[in-house]
Amino acid sequence: MAEPILKVASLTKCFGGLTAVDDVSFQVAQGEIVGLIGPNGAGKTTLFNVISGYYAPTKGSVVFQGADIGGKPPYHLAGVGIGRTFQVVKPFAGLTVLENVVIASFLRHPKRADAERQAWQVLETTGLADRAHVSAAGLTLAGRKRLEISKALALEPSFLLLDEVVAGLNPTEADRTVELIMKLKEQGLTILIVEHIMRVIMNISDRLVVLNFGRKIAEGTPAEVCGDPQVIQAYLGEAAA
Amino acid sequence: MELLPQALTDGILLGGIYITIAIAFSLTYGVMHVIDFAVGEWIMFGAFTGFYLNKWTGLDPFLFLPVIFVLYFGIGYAIQPVIHRVLSGTKGNPFLMGLVFTFGLAIMFRGLALTVFGFYSNSIPSMFSEGSFNLDQLGITVTIPAVRLVGLCYALAITAILHYLLKKTNFGLGVRALAQHKDAAGLMGVNSKRTGSYVYGIYVGISAMTGVLLGCILSIGAQMGNEYTIFAFFVVVLAGMGYLAGVPWAALLLGMVQSIFMIYFNPSHTLLAVFVILYVILLISPRGLFGKGV
């Protein structure tokens, strides 16, 4: 089997007395979509923050494409090929949609003209090209989530961390986002996705990793995970298990 | 070397007063998330109000401290909605705009003070101004001017009241909740606008009162605001921004630095020393001496 693109080994992250991520280990293979699920407060976003360089691991390691990236700053990781979206979308409000993406394009295309060209292409892919000159502050939530994805895509990543890109969207918008994600997978992107909308994450994920209280409690295909009593207990409580 | 105990004593006496300002200032930052560049100006206005009240009524300034508090509480309470509006703005960066706004206020106040009060230095006389105690223990003699001691007592009393207010009342609970998590506190029924007004009013009132104390102990002048603003910043950054428990230590340190410079070195170098210490702290431990700043 080929070397996994991401290897998380015994990863622990503590904040003072609080252990947000507790001895979590899993791997993601090239080209997979792995879903990260778990009740609120399970540590999913913290895990994302460690993988994307916003937090340094307290213990354990994160190995990306064979290199240990624990503790490296986010801007280094962007260069290495990790892109991410944020759960609370914060576009660069004072700038236009195009400018938002161009800033990300600068990573691979230092010249303004090249960056703009690539940004347009990304906007075409994500369907925001018609709103390119609109101020980012004027976008709807759906637009902003698309913009988040656009910015991450402009980095030309090999690995994408998607944090609740579907939450809050109406079913039509959600479906279009799912289409986009599947298209990205076809293009060879590896994706680690956090999502609460079960029908979405069950359908698109090749495998799932389930967290609860910072620990991994299950891992496997969606079918396997659904039947796991621990998972059911975590979501629905004792009685349902 | 024989002067060291005196320097330390002076430092404690002065530092105790700085505690009061710094706690109010830090609290305001914690609740309203605004760094008030006008803090020194509030102190200055309080000092001048005390000066003129004393001049016109002949009453000892320590007696009308509560009056000063009420007056400036009112002013602060009235101004806060404007600050709140600036900080709630959707355009640009509200925090930045808040900084600019208080900076503008500071300039305006300084100009006002210079216009009305001129460039002269003065000091507020008080019944305590002449008296002093001498402590003779263990072969060390230390002179404690009465006015500084009374000033310290007053400042500690204010701090104690503030502490009680914050820890033991519902209002204080709301304030602390607001400082920790504005939205959650709002959902629990804490009115952020009104609580913010109270906090800002209390802070301005306390600053003004402390100005009177400092005016009795040291001096007053229309330009004194600058110095005290830097002092307030110093204490708050050293303590850790928003970390109230660190304030007493940082305030005492400031008092020490000031006293040591007054006794051993050139007092006008105090500002330089304060800045150097601030700079070094920011280099090694930006979250304050205790590492608990925000």
Add this chain to the structure above:
Amino acid sequence: MKTTTGRGPAFLAFLAVALLVLPLVMHDTFVLRVLTEGIMWVGLAIAFDVIAGYTGYLNFGHGAFFGIGAYTIAVLMMQANLPFALALPAGGLAAGIVAFIAGVPTLRLKGAYFAIATWALSRAIQQLALNLDFTGGPDGMRLEAFLNPQFFYYLMLITVGLTFAILWYLLERAPFGLKLKAIREDEEGAKALGLNPTKLKMQAFILSALPTGILGGIYAYWITFIDPSSTLGDLVSDQAVVMVVFGGMGTLFGPALGAVLIFAFKTIFWAYLSDFQLLYLIILGALIAISVIFIPNGLWGTLVRRKADRPRPERAPAAVVAPEEGN
């Protein structure tokens, strides 16, 4: 600032020519001096905006760089006998070095620390100048008199013109400006896009300091007398803040406009109301406060917004062949 019509550049060209030709036509040295100072303020304001408006980091002690430049020139020329041509770049360099030293501890922290520390630094530097012997203490320093209004006018004009052009390129054409704005809008998010905020902030800060130091140096030689209150006092910093906030942060034309208007106001004010100089300070402060409340984007920003609200045709570059997305 994309100008959609040809009128903008044409106006600028006309202005440039007019300014260049002026001393040949106008022989009133008073007017020349006023213009020289006005041009200087334009330079100060746009330099300040690099760190304040574009990057979103407020340096309320910007005037310190001006004073550092002035004093460096004075000391180098009067005590080391350096010629002006060598002393001037040294003045700019000194300001840049101080920016670097001040920036190291503060730029990796949040904006609040930066505002506090830089403001305190400017107060401390003034104290330094007041207390050191070789800076002349409160009496200041005198430079060798070189009275040539035309020389200083052109020097100021060329310096500010060059500064404007360089900043225009760096901030509006090159990626640098957009990256700074990204940091201003969302510093944490910008990191995920490959931007190193501390490095960029430092570059912006030094970039704001260099021209300011040079302008201070020119000022020192021009006025031939400097002292802590005129070059290291509050007024330079305060006026820079007003000009930028009132004019419009985050652009180059905003601060330029603000500088022209505020300077014009100041000149008229001090000419006719010199008894009320302190009133000027009150007005400055009030202007800042009012601008923040009512025109947070400044005059220029508000004007531009009005233009932008009018519908513009959307266009994509011809090179992109776009498959139709079902919208």
